[in-house]
Amino acid sequence: MDLHTLSISALQTRLRSGETTPSAALEALESRIASVDPKVGGYLSRNLLRARQEAAAADVSLPLGGIPIAIKDVINVQGDPCTAASKILQGYTASYNATVIQKLRAAGAIPFGRLNMDEFAMGSSTENSALQRTSNPWDLTRIPGGSSGGSAAVVAADEAFASLGSDTGGSIRQPAALCGCVGLKPTYGRVSRFGLMAFASSLDQIGPFTKTVEDSARLLNVLAGKDPMDSTSLEAPTEDYTRLLGRDLKGIKLGMPKEYFIEGIDPQVDATVRAAIRHFEALGAEIVEVSLPHTQYAVAVYYIIATAEASANLARYDGVRYGHRAEDLRNIQDLYIRSRSEGFGEEVKRRIILGTYVLSSGYYDAYYLRAQKVRTLIRQDFEAAFKKVDALICPTSPEVAFKIGDRSGDPLKMYLADIFTIATNLAGNCGISLPCGFAQMEGSRLPVGLQLLGDSLQEAKLLQIAHAYESSTPWHKERPVL
Amino acid sequence: MATRYIPTIGLEVHVQLKTRSKMFCGCPVEYGAEPNSHTCPVCLGYPGALPVMNETALRMTALTGLMLNCKIAEVCKFDRKNYFYPDMPKNYQISQYDRPICEEGGVPLHDLAYPKDAQKAIQHPGKIVKLVRIHLEEDVAKSTHFETSTGIDFNRAGTPLMEIVSEPDIDSPEEAFAYLSALQQILVYGGVSDADMEKGQMRCDCNVSVRPEGTTELGTKIEIKNMNTISGVRRALAFEIERQIEVLSKGGSLAQETRRWDDGLGQTSLMRIKESAHDYRYFPEPDLLPVDTRVFMEEVRKQRPELPAEKRERFVQSYGITDYDAAVLAADRALADYFELAARGTSKPKALANWILNDLLSALSDAGETIRECRVTAAQLAALLSIIDSGTINAGQGKAVFADMLRTGKDATVIVEEKGLKQESDLGAIEALCQKSIDANPKAVEEYRGGKTASINFLKGQVMKLSQGKANPAIVGEILARLLG
Numbered sequence: 001m002d003l004h005t006l007s008i009s010a011l012q013t014r015l016r017s018g019e020t021t022p023s024a025a026l027e028a029l030e031s032r033i034a035s036v037d038p039k040v041g042g043y044l045s046r047n048l049l050r051a052r053q054e055a056a057a058a059d060v061s062l063p064l065g066g067i068p069i070a071i072k073d074v075i076n077v078q079g080d081p082c083t084a085a086s087k088i089l090q091g092y093t094a095s096y097n098a099t100v101i102q103k104l105r106a107a108g109a110i111p112f113g114r115l116n117m118d119e120f121a122m123g124s125s126t127e128n129s130a131l132q133r134t135s136n137p138w139d140l141t142r143i144p145g146g147s148s149g150g151s152a153a154v155v156a157a158d159e160a161f162a163s164l165g166s167d168t169g170g171s172i173r174q175p176a177a178l179c180g181c182v183g184l185k186p187t188y189g190r191v192s193r194f195g196l197m198a199f200a201s202s203l204d205q206i207g208p209f210t211k212t213v214e215d216s217a218r219l220l221n222v223l224a225g226k227d228p229m230d231s232t233s234l235e236a237p238t239e240d241y242t243r244l245l246g247r248d249l250k251g252i253k254l255g256m257p258k259e260y261f262i263e264g265i266d267p268q269v270d271a272t273v274r275a276a277i278r279h280f281e282a283l284g285a286e287i288v289e290v291s292l293p294h295t296q297y298a299v300a301v302y303y304i305i306a307t308a309e310a311s312a313n314l315a316r317y318d319g320v321r322y323g324h325r326a327e328d329l330r331n332i333q334d335l336y337i338r339s340r341s342e343g344f345g346e347e348v349k350r351r352i353i354l355g356t357y358v359l360s361s362g363y364y365d366a367y368y369l370r371a372q373k374v375r376t377l378i379r380q381d382f383e384a385a386f387k388k389v390d391a392l393i394c395p396t397s398p399e400v401a402f403k404i405g406d407r408s409g410d411p412l413k414m415y416l417a418d419i420f421t422i423a424t425n426l427a428g429n430c431g432i433s434l435p436c437g438f439a440q441m442e443g444s445r446l447p448v449g450l451q452l453l454g455d456s457l458q459e460a461k462l463l464q465i466a467h468a469y470e471s472s473t474p475w476h477k478e479r480p481v482l
Numbered sequence: 483m484a485t486r487y488i489p490t491i492g493l494e495v496h497v498q499l500k501t502r503s504k505m506f507c508g509c510p511v512e513y514g515a516e517p518n519s520h521t522c523p524v525c526l527g528y529p530g531a532l533p534v535m536n537e538t539a540l541r542m543t544a545l546t547g548l549m550l551n552c553k554i555a556e557v558c559k560f561d562r563k564n565y566f567y568p569d570m571p572k573n574y575q576i577s578q579y580d581r582p583i584c585e586e587g588g589v590p591l592h593d594l595a596y597p598k599d600a601q602k603a604i605q606h607p608g609k610i611v612k613l614v615r616i617h618l619e620e621d622v623a624k625s626t627h628f629e630t631s632t633g634i635d636f637n638r639a640g641t642p643l644m645e646i647v648s649e650p651d652i653d654s655p656e657e658a659f660a661y662l663s664a665l666q667q668i669l670v671y672g673g674v675s676d677a678d679m680e681k682g683q684m685r686c687d688c689n690v691s692v693r694p695e696g697t698t699e700l701g702t703k704i705e706i707k708n709m710n711t712i713s714g715v716r717r718a719l720a721f722e723i724e725r726q727i728e729v730l731s732k733g734g735s736l737a738q739e740t741r742r743w744d745d746g747l748g749q750t751s752l753m754r755i756k757e758s759a760h761d762y763r764y765f766p767e768p769d770l771l772p773v774d775t776r777v778f779m780e781e782v783r784k785q786r787p788e789l790p791a792e793k794r795e796r797f798v799q800s801y802g803i804t805d806y807d808a809a810v811l812a813a814d815r816a817l818a819d820y821f822e823l824a825a826r827g828t829s830k831p832k833a834l835a836n837w838i839l840n841d842l843l844s845a846l847s848d849a850g851e852t853i854r855e856c857r858v859t860a861a862q863l864a865a866l867l868s869i870i871d872s873g874t875i876n877a878g879q880g881k882a883v884f885a886d887m888l889r890t891g892k893d894a895t896v897i898v899e900e901k902g903l904k905q906e907s908d909l910g911a912i913e914a915l916c917q918k919s920i921d922a923n924p925k926a927v928e929e930y931r932g933g934k935t936a937s938i939n940f941l942k943g944q945v946m947k948l949s950q951g952k953a954n955p956a957i958v959g960e961i962l963a964r965l966l967g
Binding site for chain 1: 523526527528529530531532533534535562564566568571572573574634761763764765768769770771
């Protein structure tokens with residue numbers, strides 16, 4: 001049995017029985033990474049020496065004792081590089097631990113490795129990384145999705161038992177769908193953002209990438225909770241997210257938002273997702289059609305609010321205190337302009353400019369303020385829907401992984417990759433993507449993701465529904481050949 | 483006849499709150515610490531760090547609002563004010579834009595708040611300068627410019643800062659002075675700030691314009707900065723008003739600009755011209771939730787202290803001291819507390835007030851100390867007064883004993899005992915000394931009997947000397963008069 005292919009649960013059983021050790025698991029992982037990551041390109045760096053020390057000292061009785069977890073390069077791990085895949089932070093070392101890292105460590109896990117991503121989490125293909133290309137493990141000529149492309153690719157390629165990513169408009173769910181793993185975006189505020197480099201503060205949320213739904217629940221058990229360091233984290237009591245796993249779907253009502261089954265979806269994706277819905281029916285769930293009438297405005301609202309917040313959040317990268325500083329400077333203005341011009345990539349600049357524009361005097365009311373009002377309408381759409389159903393069911397992405405380079409010249413088309421995921425972030429509720437089949441595309445077999453959306457703080461129920469599907473289908477067991 | 487010009491002044495005062503920790507992180511607030519020793523990822527604006535509200539700062543701002551009679555918002559929210567400057571770690575400042583904690587209210591000006599030389603000619607006695615608003619924001623770091631570089635000390639970054647904005651309601655530099663000293667007094671009273679301008683705990687920007695008398699439209703507004711004392715504000719405004727009038731009287735015109743006050747040169751000079759309003763792109767701070775002030779207002783109301791004006795009035799009423807004495811005592815909360823504590827131990831509050839305002843204050847000022855550092859406690863001063871009152875020692879001895887008390891911190895009775903200063907009231911002993919003095923000074927006796935009654939004072943002095951100051955002077959006078967009679 002190759003240790004690196006195991007889920008967290010399976011690995012944990014072997015660790016606790018003494019069949020294997022955290023050190024052996026780490027070495028198995030490292031050798032898998034050494035053999036396949038040159039092709040996949042998911043990792044930016046690894047601190048193997050520290051991980052080996054932590055593995056040697058690990059307490060396997062802890063909830064995640066001795067299990068390495070790979071981290072998106074936007075979450076601070078003290079002593080590790082943290083670059084957000086941007087040139088402006090090349091050489092930057094985190095000086096403190098994010099709350100999620102403290103929680104992982106307290107649960108015995110070993111934060112190991114930094115994962116590639118779109119620069120500052122802006123993108124849907126990981127092509128906006130200024131540092132490295134990441135490929136989809138199912139077809140190395142295709143993108144892994146984004147922005148947490150590295151997080152999805154390494155889990156799908158068995159180069160990580162699990163990883164952390166961040167989801168601002170779909171950045172966990174979309175790459176999970178495109179790489180064929182499980183990606184969970186918790187309710188806004190369920191997981192602390194302290195130590196997550198902010199892209200859009202009111203939308204960002206950290207979540208896990210795993211091989212199974214059960215692993216996702218186990219990781220959320222560790223990550224969730226109120227954090228005094230994050231004022232926007234929710235007071236809600238912590239709960240055991242595995243407690244409903246294994247229950248059947250009798251009495252569960254799933255809603256198909258009609259706005260999410262539209263023309264333009266790849267026909268294979270549409271067919272695969274509809275087959276999954278029929279499977280849910282067979283499992284005893286009731287399927288009803290629902291409407292989220294303001295869906296059509298979600299992308300526009302998102303690109304106003306997210307860019308507005310980003311324009312302020314990214315102002316701190318100025319070359320004064322840390323990060324890239326241009327040379328031969330004439331004055332402070334020159335320092336700002338040249339450091340930022342050299343340090344940021346095209347997409348980041350585009351969004352900073354857009355965000356600056358929508359907040360400008362004279363435009364604020366027409367853009368930002370109006371977007372906030374429509375955001376409220378979108379939230380109300382979901383509230384109304386969740387009065388009728390337990391969860392919503394739809395595709396995660398309208399398409400499967402596309403070819404590297406196909407979209408990079410067309411930002412607008414790229415923005416549409418997130419049309420089914422963005423509204424969740426605007427509403428603040430939770431969502432999960434899990435494998436539901438494959439599409440054949442130009443000789444490649446590419447994963448299709450099924451998205452389940454839950455009401456605020458209804459992660460346990462969402463995981464129950466996802467688990468019922470997963471345990472009666474084979475898709476999550478499929479692995480790419482590398 | 484030359485046109486008279488009327489100045490219009492509005493002040494923006496920034497006040498550092500006296501909280502233990504910064505506004506959004508746990509770093510201590512301490513003036514004069516080693517540069518960059520009180521910093522963390524939050525106040526340095528490191529990637530991923532988030533602000534957490536210091537509720538004490540909110541309460542202190544609400545308390546200030548209560549003391550200044552403002553309306554306190556039930557819900558207040560914070561906004562990001564965007565601009566790039568090296569002393570601004572995030573390149574946005576967390577501030578309040580459209581929903582400040584406090585609105586309206588005012589600062590009452592009292593006579594002693596005016597500069598000493600202007601107290602005789604106060605134009606609007608009892609004036610209350612109206613406020614626009616008070617909001618809370620974070621302070622920026624402190625930049626120090628060297629020859630070829632600039633150093634930034636982030637210890638100050640994130641200190642809670644109140645911005646108190648007045649209406650353009652001030653008519654003269656003297657009134658601006660009175661506004662600032664009255665405001666400072668109230669802030670210190672409430673314990674919300676030490677409000678020391680020289681330490682940058684209170685900073686003031688002035689907006690000033692002049693207009694010809696008889697017109698209503700305000701003149702071009704000019705902002706002046708960089709005043710480090712309240713009297714500096716007065717001087718800067720006086721200079722600037724003079725300058726503006728001179729430009730206008732010569733037919734010139736003024737541009738909207740910001741000028742820097744140079745206290746050494748005693749003049750303002752152009753800093754920058756305001757081309758257009760800076761676009762700060764304010765938007766609601768997504769990292770902080772709006773705060774419901776109602777949850778703590780009841781407690782804040784209980785913290786509201788008696789204000790200087792209220793104290794003045796009460797002192798006059800309950801202790802029968804003069805308005806002036808009450809005002810001087812009430813000007814300093816610690817001094818007023820000292821007076822009240824001492825008043826409990828004496829039946830003569832007026833005499834007590836005199837002692838405090840004359841002897842105590844001048845001794846303190848000679849020693850360069852404040853009332854807090856005074857070695858004589860209020861109870862000790864009261865005890866001194868009561869042994870003078872009972873005739874145990876005389877007033878002159880009292881002053882000497884007081885001087886010793888200030889030096890040593892000992893009780894008056896101990897000093898009286900140690901020095902054997904008990905006033906001699908034994909009539910026989912005093913009479914013997916009086917006789918001795920008469921016998922020894924026949925010339926003075928002759929003069930007295932010849933009608934020069936003042937000569938008795940010389941004899942009295944001799945008796946006091948013989949008694950080593952212990953004789954009761956009143957009794958000495960009586961006995962001498964009888965013996966010489």
